[in-house]
Amino acid sequence: MCGRYAMALRPSQVRRLFQADNMPVDEAPADEGDGSPRSSYNFAPGYYGTIYRAEDSYGYHSLHSFAGLVEGEADANAQGKGAGHSAVDEDTHKEGKDGKRVRYKLQTMKWGLIPSWSKRAPDYGTLLKTINCRDDSLSHPGGLWGSMKLRKRCVVVAEGFYEWLHPPGKKDKIPHYVKRKDGKLMLFAGLWDCIRWEDNETQEAREEWTYTIITTSSNEQLRFLHDRMPVIFEPGSEEFWRWLDPQRREWSGELQGCLRPFEGELEVYPVAREVGKVGKDDPSFVIPIQEKESKGSIKNFFAKAGKGGGKGHEKGGMAGDQGEEAEGERKPPPSSPVKAVKREADTTPLKGEPPFKKTETAPSPSPSPIKEYTSPIKPTTTTTKGKISAMKNVSKSPVKSKVKAGGGAEQSLKITHFFGK
Incomplete structure (x- = not known):
């Protein structure tokens, strides 16, 4: 299954990469403007993508000149016949009936195939149902893909694709990004078609070029993620040219044999969940993110x-x-x-009783290295109403006792008298 992929490269960049891998590009759309494909790290169904195909001889030409051709096409053709073509010109399947070299082109098409025999204008709901084509559905004659598999085969250009892991017992799906470990382009096997219809409002003839991505069983590396994966070709491989060969107009075991799981090494890792939202686009979507960073990180700990x-x-x-x-x-x-x-302890004496004596505690078995401090200041002989002595750790001032000395007037006893008792 492939429901989202990444393709942020411009046609001019793709053209250079193709030629570096000995794959000619005789025609390509412009990087910007009408007819140019969409660049996105979150490529969704209905977007206009970049596909690579051989020019056919069945009269499938645009109603108008192909919009957005790269300037200097003659120079590009010369480059295609030069070093970029030296290894492929000798292959017989690169030549047409007249002995001339087959022309290959990059072309802008919409993701989600609409058959040419469809009698209504394409809409998003219809496109969504045909973004993928199972390889086993091509092994039988007829069907939806019967006419396309014979002469409308193409390669879809991407940088990588997304797949969602659904852990058992959990509702949330974790998006993963899959790319080639060597950093090369991902070239998916695909089918294309062109539908033409008349606009009821403008009464003008219109057309739409659309494509689908062929899927097969997952290889061992991706089996934990999903049971299906896109068919991925090695750039310039024998299967790659066999699939694109315009002279192969009958379905055969050789063509069916091209549709097998990828044998190269892939890189797979979880990415930001925002990639699941159509319309969101950010380069960070292809950067790995560890699950432990999203749940148990120290940053989130302090955030909570x-x-x-x-x-x-x-x-x-x-x-x-x-x-x-x-x-x-x-x-x-x-x-x-x-x-x-x-x-x-509360040592406040009750009314009419002498104050409590403070019991001395036994010394600690291990003598303290700090010597006991003895204050040189003697206790004062007078007290002030509302204040307590600095030498007594009690919560209230001691009660004064008044006695008569020799039957005379009352005298206040010294506060030391109480401690004497």
């Missing part, structure tokens, strides 16, 4: 903590992932250790 912390601060505390607690019943998070608070 920030969201939880913000929610908690609005309530005056930390809510986190454990949920918010009622005011006054908040508990520290499980990971935070609870520190004990040492409290002094």
Whole structure:
């Protein structure tokens, strides 16, 4: 299955790469303007793509001159007959009946094949059903592809394709990008057709060139991802030229034998989920992304903590992932250790009773290296109302006791008198 692929190269770039691999390009669309293919890292059905095919002798010429031909076609033809053609001119299947070399061209077509015998204008719903063609459906005579497989064979130019992995028990599908490990172009086996109709509104004759990608069983490397994959040709291989040979007008075992799983080495890795949205286009779609980075990364850890912390601060505390607690019943998070608070015993004397004596604790078995500090300041003999002595760690001022000395007026005893008791 191939429902999305990447093709961001311009026709001029494709032309140079083809000629470098000894594949002639006698005609190509312009990089921009009318008739130019779409460049996209997220190539979807209905887009205009780049296909490579041999010129046929069945009168399938455009109603108007092929739009967007690259300037300097004569120079390109000369290049095709030169070094770019030295290895292929000797092959008999590169020559037509008149002994002349077969011309090959890059052409703009819409992805989603509409048969020429269709009686209505192509729409997106119809295109979507014919973006792929199974290889086993071509082994039987007749059918939807019966006329196209005999003389309308082509190669679809791409850089790589996407496939979605559906892990068992999970709803989300993970997009993966597949490309050649050697970095070369991916050349898919395809079929093309041209439909012509009359526009009911303008009463003008119109035409649409469309194509489909042929799929076969997945090779061992892609079996974990999907049970189908596009048929991929090696550039300039024997199967490549056999598939494009315009003189092969009868379906044979040799042509069927071209449709087999790719034997080369591929590179497969997960990519951004945004590639699943039609219309989104970004170079990052072909850059690998690890699943662990998208779920368990340290960046996402702090992102979650920030969201939880913000929610908690609005309530005056930390809510986190454990949920918010009622005011006054908040508990520290499980990971935070609870520190004990040492409290002094209440030594405030009751009314009418002498103050408590502070019991001395036994010294520690292991002597402390810090010597005990003795203050040189003696306790004061007077007290101020509302203040406590600096030498006594109590919560309230001790109660004053008043006695009569020799039956005379009341006198206040010194505060040291209480400690004497």
